[in-house]
Amino acid sequence: MDVDLIFKIAAIGIIVAVLNQVLIRSGREEQAMMTTLAGLIVVLMMIVYEISNLFTVVKSVFGL
Template sequence: MMEISIIFKIAALGIVITVLGQVLKHSGREEMTFLLSLAGLVIVLFWIVPYISELFKAMQDMFSL
């Protein structure tokens, strides 16, 4: 079962990355903003992959004969 805390973690990380991205963009470092966004995406994917794996296992168990 998915915990509600993962949603809050993703939202908090999104807010932090958005703020840092705006600061970097206004300081003229657009390439660093892209890397920051990419790093945030990778972090969120690492958090989500176990839940996706659990979902596929549950679907496989449900449809296996």
């Protein structure tokens, strides 16, 4: 795992938080919720990909 992954997740979190606040202030709560969910899905997909890589490495180390 690299430090870049942490920075990417933090950047996505900051962008989603700013967009969420802007949309809430303009009275678009539904779009704010969808933006938050989209950000969460993107981060979860990144984490699932990294976990998949982890399992692949563990399999190759133990010869499974």
